[in-house]
């Protein structure tokens with residue numbers, strides 16, 4: 397019996413297999429589609445690409461590719477940044493902008509969440525709300541700028557309103573989609589366990605959609621930064637956007653660079669915080 | 683009326699699709715006695731899942747009637763436990779919490795009952811694991827533990843092992859058989875795997891191609907307790923070939939229909 401088996405072609409297979417893939421010497425393919433890479437490799441490449449970007453900027457400024465007034469050198473920008481930080485302007489601007497985006501974003505989120513969840517779960521609500529929201533979403537939020545000034549003036553609430561208009565409608569539709577993607581099996585199982593709709597919504601649909609909703613908030617927060625800066629560019633007496641537009645009047649390109657970089661950095665930091673927090677809260681989702 | 687635990691009579695189901703009406707089921711009649719393990723088998727798309735959903739109360743029949751203990755079914759309820767093929771566990775809950783979730787409003791210690799049932803499927807050591815940390819087979823075992831934990835009258839299983847590899851699948855079949863032989867539940871099991879049907883069941887119902895009806899009702903006389911050894915008995919082969927033929931006729935019908943459409 398054993399002999400007969402050893403003569404079958406299958407029995408030879410294990411001998412062939414090591415030839416294709418030598419044991420211990422796993423040859424790692426790095427560049428294939430979806431192939432994983434080491435976190436360390438990832439980090440190094442990411443840092444390198446920042447270095448290249450920075451180096452390119454530095455070289456361009458060094459060889460005077462453009463006049464300083466158009467392209468300041470990294471050193472100029474750094475010095476300007478330190479100056480602005482020292483005299484307190486930078487911090488004051490950051491604080492004002494940060495408070496604005498926080499308030500605007502929270503108002504938008506607080507209203508978008510319940511509506512998005514409602515239209516994601518109930519078709520009646522969807523029919524009533526989704527089409528108009530979808531329509532408004534395609535109206536350019538920038539075009540509302542003059543209107544917002546007419547409506548509420550140029551005080552803080554106008555900044556919130558712009559952030560709201562730019563963020564809210566997207567949030568509603570994205571949250572709706574997040575909720576719709578909850579597998580129907582979860583709901584079916586809950587019903588067979590004798591649960592009523594309202595507890596299925598609370599105990600099953602919401603937790604199931606939570607990681608995706610968190611991601612929606614993270615992404616829309618990034619967009620909200622754009623709306624904040626636009627609002628500050630147009631009508632504000634402080635904040636990072638305002639600093640940029642003032643600097644432009646006086647051809648202080650280095651200040652503009654500082655403003656842009658700080659905004660980018662703040663956005664990146666908030667995004668990373670959201671990402672990290674999300675990973676902590678939703679550890680199960682891995 | 684009758685002695686049947688579950689009775690399905692004259693069930694017809696019509697879906698209103700974009701391309702017009704789809705008659706998924708047309709005149710389904712069968713009964714399942716108490717403590718009987720019955721498998722419904724049929725080609726893909728013949729209406730097995732639809733039938734199971736109607737019995738579970740998740741779908742409504744267009745015509746006909748489903749009775750559990752002589753009472754007509756209105757919507758889902760705790761008298762019928764369900765195990766699906768995928769998305770069976772809530773990924774944000776541990777194994778233990780997943781089972782406890784089914785025990786809301788249950789008298790007694792929920793945690794204890796849940797642990798007992800994890801033990802029943804041999805996973806007491808994984809009570810604190812999240813579904814993402816478990817294999818597909820383990821997840822289905824927990825889903826079974828959950829469905830058993832609240833003691834439904836009828837257990838409905840829709841291809842619960844359909845997504846598992848062949849080896850795991852067989853282990854799961856043995857586990858289910860062992861549990862069933864110890865506890866004797868009323869089960870309606872849906873599959874398209876003939877070996878699985880013969881191995882698990884007291885009776886196998888063969889469905890026709892769509893619109894689904896019960897075409898054959900075969901009592902499986904293979905002795906219990908059953909272990910994987912019965913798979914190689916002549917008796918097993920006999921039932922298997924009978925079912926193969928019955929199912930094949932229907933698959934051919936579907937296949938020729940699809941060819942004719944082209």
Ligand SMILES: Nc1ncnc2c1ncn2[C@@H]1O[C@H](COP(=O)(O)OP(=O)(O)O)[C@@H](O)[C@H]1O
Pocket residue numbers: 697698699704705706724725726727728729730731732733892
């Ligand atoms: N919600 C639905 N709407 C329209 N058609 C459906 C729906 N659910 C199932 N069907 C159709 O009914 C038939 C039976 O489906 P199903 O019960 O899932 O088959 P099975 O489980 O046997 O593979 C299929 O042709 C399927 O396309």
Ligand SMILES: [Mg+2]
Pocket residue numbers: 730731732
């Ligand atoms: Mg099915």
